[in-house]
Amino acid sequence: xxxxxxxxxQIRMCxxxxxxxxxxxxxxxxxxxxxxxxxGRALLIxxxxxxxxEIDERGIEILYQCxxxxxxxxxxxxxxxxxxxxELRRKEIVSEGRRPEGLNDMAKAIEKYHNPYSELHESRNxxxxxxxxxGKNLLYFTGCTAAYREKEIASDTVELLESLGHEVxxxxxxxxxxxxxxxxxxxxxxxxLAQHNIExxxxxxxxxxxxxxxxxxxxxxxxxxxxxxxxxxxxxxxxQVLEEQIDxxxxxxxxxxxxxxxxxxxxxxxxxxxxxxxxxxxVSGAPLVxxxxxRDNAMCCGNGAGLRTLFPxxxxxxxxxxxxxxxxTGANFLVTSCPFCKNMLKSQSGEDxxxxxxxxxxxxxxxxxxxxxx
Amino acid sequence: MLLLDSKxxxxxxxxxxxxxxxxxxxxxxxxxxxxxHDCWPLSEAKIRAGELLPxxxxxxxxxxxxxxxxxLIVANDLEIPVIPVGGGAGTCGGTLAIxxxxxxxxxxxxxxxxxxxxSMTVKVEAGVMGIDLEEEVNRHGYTMGHTPxxxxxxxxxxxxxxxxxxxxxxxxxxxxxxxxxxxVVLPNxxxxxxxxxxxxxxxxxxxxxxxxxxxxxxxxxxxxxxxxLIPEERRFxxxxxxDVHSGLEAIRNIFRIExxxxxxxxxxxxxxxxxxxxxxxxxxxxxxxxxxxDGDVAQNxxxxxxxxxxxxxxxxxxxxxxxxxxxxxxxxxxxYPSRLTTSGFAIGDTIDIVATYDKLENVxxxxxxxxxxxxxxxxxxFSHMYQNGGSIYMIFFSxxxxxxxxxxxYRKVWDDGVAACLREGGTMSxxxxxxxxxxxxTEDELGSSFQVLKLIKEVLDxxxxxxxxxxxxxxxx
Numbered sequence: 143x144x145x146x147x148x149x150x151x152q153i154r155m156c157x158x159x160x161x162x163x164x165x166x167x168x169x170x171x172x173x174x175x176x177x178x179x180x181x182g183r184a185l186l187i188x189x190x191x192x193x194x195x196e197i198d199e200r201g202i203e204i205l206y207q208c209x210x211x212x213x214x215x216x217x218x219x220x221x222x223x224x225x226x227x228x229e230l231r232r233k234e235i236v237s238e239g240r241r242p243e244g245l246n247d248m249a250k251a252i253e254k255y256h257n258p259y260s261e262l263h264e265s266r267n268x269x270x271x272x273x274x275x276x277g278k279n280l281l282y283f284t285g286c287t288a289a290y291r292e293k294e295i296a297s298d299t300v301e302l303l304e305s306l307g308h309e310v311x312x313x314x315x316x317x318x319x320x321x322x323x324x325x326x327x328x329x330x331x332x333x334x335l336a337q338h339n340i341e342x343x344x345x346x347x348x349x350x351x352x353x354x355x356x357x358x359x360x361x362x363x364x365x366x367x368x369x370x371x372x373x374x375x376x377x378x379x380x381x382q383v384l385e386e387q388i389d390x391x392x393x394x395x396x397x398x399x400x401x402x403x404x405x406x407x408x409x410x411x412x413x414x415x416x417x418x419x420x421x422x423x424x425v426s427g428a429p430l431v432x433x434x435x436x437r438d439n440a441m442c443c444g445n446g447a448g449l450r451t452l453f454p455x456x457x458x459x460x461x462x463x464x465x466x467x468x469x470x471t472g473a474n475f476l477v478t479s480c481p482f483c484k485n486m487l488k489s490q491s492g493e494d495x496x497x498x499x500x501x502x503x504x505x506x507x508x509x510x511x512x513x514x515x516x
Numbered sequence: 517m518l519l520l521d522s523k524x525x526x527x528x529x530x531x532x533x534x535x536x537x538x539x540x541x542x543x544x545x546x547x548x549x550x551x552x553h554d555c556w557p558l559s560e561a562k563i564r565a566g567e568l569l570p571x572x573x574x575x576x577x578x579x580x581x582x583x584x585x586x587x588l589i590v591a592n593d594l595e596i597p598v599i600p601v602g603g604g605a606g607t608c609g610g611t612l613a614i615x616x617x618x619x620x621x622x623x624x625x626x627x628x629x630x631x632x633x634x635s636m637t638v639k640v641e642a643g644v645m646g647i648d649l650e651e652e653v654n655r656h657g658y659t660m661g662h663t664p665x666x667x668x669x670x671x672x673x674x675x676x677x678x679x680x681x682x683x684x685x686x687x688x689x690x691x692x693x694x695x696x697x698x699x700v701v702l703p704n705x706x707x708x709x710x711x712x713x714x715x716x717x718x719x720x721x722x723x724x725x726x727x728x729x730x731x732x733x734x735x736x737x738x739x740x741x742x743x744x745l746i747p748e749e750r751r752f753x754x755x756x757x758x759d760v761h762s763g764l765e766a767i768r769n770i771f772r773i774e775x776x777x778x779x780x781x782x783x784x785x786x787x788x789x790x791x792x793x794x795x796x797x798x799x800x801x802x803x804x805x806x807x808x809x810d811g812d813v814a815q816n817x818x819x820x821x822x823x824x825x826x827x828x829x830x831x832x833x834x835x836x837x838x839x840x841x842x843x844x845x846x847x848x849x850x851x852y853p854s855r856l857t858t859s860g861f862a863i864g865d866t867i868d869i870v871a872t873y874d875k876l877e878n879v880x881x882x883x884x885x886x887x888x889x890x891x892x893x894x895x896x897x898f899s900h901m902y903q904n905g906g907s908i909y910m911i912f913f914s915x916x917x918x919x920x921x922x923x924x925x926y927r928k929v930w931d932d933g934v935a936a937c938l939r940e941g942g943t944m945s946x947x948x949x950x951x952x953x954x955x956x957x958t959e960d961e962l963g964s965s966f967q968v969l970k971l972i973k974e975v976l977d978x979x980x981x982x983x984x985x986x987x988x989x990x991x992x993x
Contacts, residue, residue, distance in 0.1 A: 155853040158560035161605060161669035162852055165647050174577065174623040174643075175551060176604055182550040185563065189549070192566030200546040217668075219852040434651070 144230055150191050152222040156184035163217035166435075168442045169207050169449075171463060172456040178207040180214040180224040187231055202235055206242050207456075209449050210325055211406040211442035232327025244452045245326050252331070256317040257286040258451075267312055269293035274304040280383075281311050281348035281375075283339075283362070285355030286318050287481040292499065295481045299354050299380060299501040305508060306387050310352075315342040321357035321407075324365055326448040333369050336361075340371045351377045354501060356407035356414075356480045357446075363412065379408060380501055381479045385417040388424050394507035398474025399431045403464065403487060404440035405480035418479040418500055425507045431471045441467060443478075445486040461486040469495055477503045519616060520573050520596065528594055528618070532576050535586045540577040540624070551575050551601070551619060555666065556609035556953065558926060560853075561863040565919050572599060572613035579624045581699060581707050581737040588735065588981075589705035591618055595979050598703075600731035602674025603645060605666040607866070608951025610678065610730050614985045615992055620735060622673050628652050636743045637696055637712060642673030642736050649741075658743040661688025664947070665851045673736045679728035681907075681947030683847060685900045687778035687810055688744060690947060692727045697740030700726045702733075703977045712740035725972070730949055731983035732990065733976050747810035750778065752840035753820060755805045755832035756798040760784055761877060763803045764898065766830040768873050770807075771903040773826075775819045779808025779840065780906075784880075786895035787911070791850075796839050805832065806840035857913070861922035864913035865953075867933045871942035872905035879942040883910050886936035890914070890929050900946055907946035930954075934961075950987045958988025 145153060159181050164170050169178040176182055183205055189195035197205070210225040218224075235241055241249075251260040266289050280303055288296040303310045317339055320332035339362075343351055351373065353359045362377045384391060400422055408414045415437050422430055435441050444450065444460025465487055468476040476491065478484050479500040488497040498506070520528070525543075532541045542548070548571040553559040559569055573596075578584045591598045597617025604611060613619055625643035631653065632638065638658075640649060646667040650660050663682035664670060670680070676698070681690035688694065697712025710723040726733060757763035763782040770777065783791055788804040798804065807823060809816040824834070857864060867887075871879045880896065887894045892914040900907040912929050916922035934944050934957050944954055944961050959966045966988070973980075973989050984990030 151855065154564050155855070155858050158563040158858070159853050160555035160560070160607075160666065160851055161603070162848065163668075165645055165668040174626075175547065175575075175621070177547050177550040179550075185550055186546070188563070189566065189568075194566040194568055195549065198546055200544045204546065204550070219849055220854065 144234055145187070145191060145227070149227060152220070153184050153188050153191065153227060155220055156181055156222045156224055157188035163214035166213045166217060166439070166441070168209055168211060168213065168444060168460045169456070172459045173207070177204050183208060183228055184222075184224055187227065202240055203242065205231055205235065206245070206326070206448060206452055208447060209406070209442050209444070210447040212410045213406070213439070213442060215410065216438045229325060229327060233329050234327075236327040241327065242452055245448055248322060248451055249328055249331060252318050252323065252335070257290060258318060258322050259286060259290045261290045266290070266316065267314060269297050270300070270312055271297060272300065272310060272312070275309050277307045277309045278350070279309045279311060279348045280350050280352045281313065281343065281346045283316060283319070283343070283351050283353045283358055284312060285353060285358045285481060287485060288354055291485055292481040295354055295484070295499045295501055298505040299352075302501050302505050302508070303352065303383070306390055311346065311348055313342050313346065319358040319361045320365070321361045322448065324361060325446070332365070336366050336369050336371050340366060340373065344374045348375065350375055352380060352383055353377065354380045354481055354499065356405040356412065357482060360407045360411050379414060379417070379479070381408070381414060381418040381421060384421045384500070384504060388420060391421065391425050391504060392508035393425060393427050394510055396426045396428070396475060396507075399428065399472065400426055400475040400477055401431045401433055401468050401471045401473035402436075403433070403443065403468065403476060403478040403483055404437055405478060405483045406440075406442050406446060408479055409440060410438055418477075421500060422477055422503065425504050431473050433467050433471055435467060443483040443486045445482050450486070457486070458490060462490040465490045465495065475503070524594060524596075525573060528590065528596060529574060531590045532574065532587060532618070535583055535590070536576055536578055540579070541574060543574045545571070547575060548572055551604070551621065552612065554604045554606040554609060554611045555669070556607055556612070556951065557863055557865045558923065558953070559609055559612065561861065561922065564858055565861060567919070570612055570614050571616070572619040573616045575619045575621055577621050577624050581701060584620065584701045584735055584737055585705040585707050587618070587620060588701055588703055591981050592703050592705070592979055595981060597984050598981050599983050600673070600677065600735045602642065602677065603666070603670040605669035606674060606678055606951060607948050608953040610949060610951030610983070610986055612952060614952070617981075622671065622737070625737065631656055631658070631743070637740050638743055639697065639712075639738060639740045640672050641738055643671050645669070645671050646675065653743055654746065657746055659746050660694070660741060661744045662691060662694055665848060672739055672741070676727050676736050676739055677730050678949035679947065680949070681900055683899065684778040684808070684810070685947075686780050686902060687776050692724060694742045695723060695727060695739050696742060698723045698726055698736065699738035700734040700736055703979070703982050707737075708734070728949065730951065730987050732973060732987045733982060748812040749816060750844070751809045751816045751820060752779075752837040752844065753807045753824065754835040754837065754839035755827040756788070756802040756835060757805060757830065757832050758799075758802055760803055760880065762831045763805050764873070764877060766805065766827045766832055767898070767901050767906070769826045769830070770823050771901065773822065774903075775822055777807045777819070777823065778810040779806055779844070780899065780901040781806040781843070782898040784896045787897045790895055791843070792839050795842060796835060798833070798835060804835075804839060806843055808840060808844065860915060861917070861919055862913070862915040863922055863926050864911065865926065865930070866948070867910040867930065867937070867944070868907055868946045868948050869910060869937045869942045869944055870900070870905065870907045870946035871940070875941040876905055876908065879937055879940040880908050882936040882940045883908075883933050886932040887912050887929050889932065890925055892925065892929055952986065955986055955988050955991070
């Protein structure tokens with residue numbers, strides 16, 4: 143049994159809880175049923191542990207509807223981490239060969255192209271334009287979304303770091319960090335990617351590794367050590383780097399107010415809440431307008447842990463709700479600090495809300511260009 | 517459980533799909549398992565023990581009153597049980613499909629219509645969650661005044677179907693006081709409107725026929741609810757008393773001079789020790805009274821001063837705001853499972869009775885004695901207090917070595933607790949409802965008036981399809 147007594151007790155408690163966290167579960171929001179909920183998932187696993195009922199194909203589907211956003215944990219006084227429990231059970235599902243087909247396709251894509259988007263590995267750094275040498279050498283681990291789907295974030299990050307006096311390097315040997323696989327239970331293949339990346343990262347002469355993707359950040363700082371793989375240099379999220387150099391950041395007035403979306407991986411999973419906020423407020427010279435659900439109570443964008451791959455319409459429904467919450471603040475700009483969140487939120491934002499990732503927002507200030515003429 | 521034959525099941529499924537679409541009907545066993553239970557402590561204990569609960573044959577998720585109507589026409593035609601499901605947060609097993617059939621789940625009906633600022637009302641669909649509604653009206657400066665512990669999980673349809681009450685009910689009232697208009701779909705598919713008016717004199721109040729009907733007469737699909745301005749302040753005060761009697765006398769006399777606190781909770785010595793002794797110093801064996809006052813500062817000054825004098829006159833010791841405020845700030849915490857309350861075959865529940873002041877203390881002592889006879893821990897608090905009486909939360913907790921003994925003890929505590937309550941002139945529920953827990957006691961509780969309920973049921977639901985086995989009606993062999 144993959145669940146020891148302590149976890150089995152937690153699962154048992156969650157399975158029969160009077161649904162104290164369900165109101166914030168994004169998949170409950172999307173489906174409006176008690177099945178895709180934290181206690182629903184716990185009940186499936188609890189029944190399996192007690193031997194009263196096996197998990198069938200529909201059960202697997204429900205386990206794969208979890209975004210692993212951990213919003214439920216914010217409302218859980220006994221602190222039952224259902225996202226981690228789901229991920230543990232997903233690992234078994236993968237080893238049983240019962241993973242949903244859509245994720246098998248994703249794994250094949252990563253195997254063949256080293257990214258989940260089935261884009262050629264050779265084109266990974268097509269966006270790259272390095273200009274500066276000298277200064278602190280930072281290795282930018284781009285992440286697949288910035289490299290292939292949000293190239294502006296990648297190029298803006300490089301330009302920004304160079305403008306702050308750093309020398310930026312990018313590796314042609316960067317592969318998917320493994321996050322999409324690890325979060326969906328394919329720890330074995332995740333480990334292969336981790337070993338490859340660790341070798342490449344440790345061989346680099348850079349002083350620090352910089353990431354813009356919180357999924358990469360979590361994997362590099364939490365999952366790789368769990369695999370007993372050690373990086374020989376620190377990993378920093380771009381929001382931390384910018385906050386460290388806050389006095390050197392450009393300042394410009396933005397036309398309209400700014401709200402901020404906390405990425406689940408950066409916020410709830412890695413406890414980074416203040417750094418991006420400090421950066422935004424410094425750069426814009428104005429206080430953020432917070433959404434009602436913010437920081438550890440922030441709603442997920444809907445993009446995580448395979449949901450967008452398997453259930454795109456539900457993922458978009460969650461993204462649209464998060465955009466609605468942002469618009470309720472009256473803000474003109476929605477800034478996030480995650481290329482994957484940005485990608486989802488922008489796809490649902492319409493014309494009246496400009497969605498930016500943090501480096502894009504800072505660079506916009508540097509260029510003195512307003513969003514409406516950008 | 518009555519099993520549907522495969523031909524009827526297919527016919528039913530096809531007809532439901534034609535109404536709501538394939539995405540919103542499920543026959544999958546996993547969905548039926550995960551949607552089966554509400555928050556009845558016996559269901560929760562059985563789940564923990566690895567037992568399986570009775571399942572519906574299918575679940576349907578309508579999006580409108582019209583769809584509810586069409587579903588009921590089909591169910592009535594095929595004579596299939598229909599169990600309405602709100603948030604699935606009830607504590608009495610009211611949504612368990614004990615005879616199979618269709619669980620009609622209202623969670624997709626989540627419209628909040630525009631607030632009527634002039635009349636201070638809001639119209640909503642039945643599936644709107646309590647927390648979502650409260651947050652929405654808060655944005656406009658209002659409160660619903662309805663704050664049950666289940667607020668995050670329960671919805672408007674469930675509130676009304678169970679005659680629910682919140683912790684501020686002394687001031688704002690229960691859901692039957694807060695519901696001005698109602699839309700109900702009858703088993704024959706008729707969509708019935710009870711107009712939203714503050715009072716009327718046009719025969720019996722038909723809204724009240726459906727408020728608390730627990731799905732046995734029809735399905736509540738929309739309601740118009742009252743709103744209150746968010747009070748300028750909520751002020752807290754706490755007193756300990758040497759015994760239940762003196763504390764109750766203080767409460768009775770506060771209401772007697774028409775002071776209406778929002779919060780009035782008197783914890784008996786056992787419950788006070790459990791809830792407060794870890795955090796506050798007070799004499800062992802004493803009770804703790806929590807008071808809350810909602811309003812403007814000047815009015816709260818007046819009310820609080822008068823209440824303080826009454827509490828002192830009846831032997832109360834002042835503990836300031838801290839115990840009451842702490843309870844308010846942590847009021848949801850006790851509802852979470854803990855290792856202690858969920859280990860082995862542990863099971864606890866609350867018999868939330870209500871009585872007038874002349875009987876209340878006798879009911880308390882009689883119930884406590886009857887329940888403790890089964891070797892269970894009993895602790896109680898008086899809350900939801902009014903001018904003429906109030907409620908007691910008779911809480912019990914039992915831990916037994918095996919499932920059979922645990923479930924049997926649970927039932928005996930209920931049987932004897934309710935019998936003692938009725939013998940002393942109390943009423944067996946203030947706000948939780950009847951569901952399955954109390955179904956078999958309903959006839960004794962209502963006495964001669966039970967025949968009225970039975971006759972109404974026979975007229976409105978002649979085929980007995982609506983939530984059979986609940987509210988003492990439609991029990992099948």
